[in-house]
Amino acid sequence: MNFEQSDDRRMLSETLRRYLADAYGIEHRNAVAYADPFHDPERWAELTDLGLFYALVPEARGGMGGHGFDIVTVFEELGRALCPEPVLGQLLAAALLADTDALMTGTRYALAISETDAPYGIHDITTTAVQDRLTGRKTVVYGAPTADVLLVAARDGDSIGLFQVTASEAEITGYAMIDGGPAGEVFFDETPAQQVMENAEDLLQTALDRGALALCAEALGAMDVVQGMLVDYLKTRKQFGQPLGAFQALQHRAIDLAIEIEQARSIVILAASADGTEAFAKRAAQAKHLVGRIARQVSEEAIQMHGGIGITWEYPLSHYAKRLVMIDHQLGDSDWHLERLMADLAGGA
Structure with missing residues (x-):
């Protein structure tokens, strides 16, 4: 197996490392990570302009990568800088959505899966969808307080479906995680939703x-x-x-x-x-x-x-x-x- 990065990934890694070193000194990082909105919107816009989110989307859908090694390149640099930006939600959305144009241009996504009695698994989810309306609660949704769009896993009859919700339509209680960065509790009460996929497990x-x-x-x-x-x-x-x-x-x-x-x-x-x-x-x-x-x-x-x-x-x-x-x-x-x-x-x- 070849352990060397490709030229494109090496360039991406070096560009990100230089930018993050300048943009996220530890004092600035801590100042934004623990105070509402628990990240830096200006830096998010700069990451968008840098084309970061294109690296998470396959070429077939207009991106520049999306392969496992592209993911590793991006997130290893985010880890070095201790970057609190909710980039993980963009990656998860890129894996779930056929249309990723909005994602690549900076629309913020969060994936709402975890529940109090189903923190990790999919099959025990109890949030329900009835006639394109969702009822239930999602817990510790990473990036929820800053999201424009929520992607929600909900029980649709006997299967689990994927639904898209405008974040402002849901009730979101935001907070910083213990290590900084945004998360939130999300409540749905017959909240309007658009089904993205049936049988999405x-x-x-x-x-x-x-x-x-x-x-x-x-x-x-x-x-x-x-x-x-x-x-x-x-x-x-x-x-x-x-x-x-x-x-x-x-x-x-x-x-x-x-x-x-x-x-x-x-x-x-x-x-x-x-x-x-x-x-x-x-x-x-x-x-x-x-x-x-x-x-x-x-x-x-x-x-x-x-x-x-x-x-x-x-x-x-x-x-x-x-x-x-x-x-x-x-x-x-x-x-x-x-x-x-x-x-x-x-x-x-």
């Missing part, structure tokens, strides 16, 4: 798997930054007259983390290469399970080796650690994806 699961891949790539970018911060800290912080990095026990712990991050990178590459194949669902679940576990380990170990400064608001590590922990809980945590893999194995036995 398979397409929804594919969209969620692509979202899981994106989150894994975001975690990779964040973990690379955390590892760099840790190495710099061990080189400069002194105890007993010598740098912390001179202590063999801390050397071993730092090297163990580097190995874990490379394992995470390998599974993300494998999952990205499977996009568009029958193996993708399995590879995405494997990646989300492994990366979720490693992300928690990296955040916890980095904080322990930094000591008290690692959990202060002013030090960037604390915000990266919160994001890494939250990534594990988005679109299915490590345990949930492990259960998917076990069920798949039992079904194939």
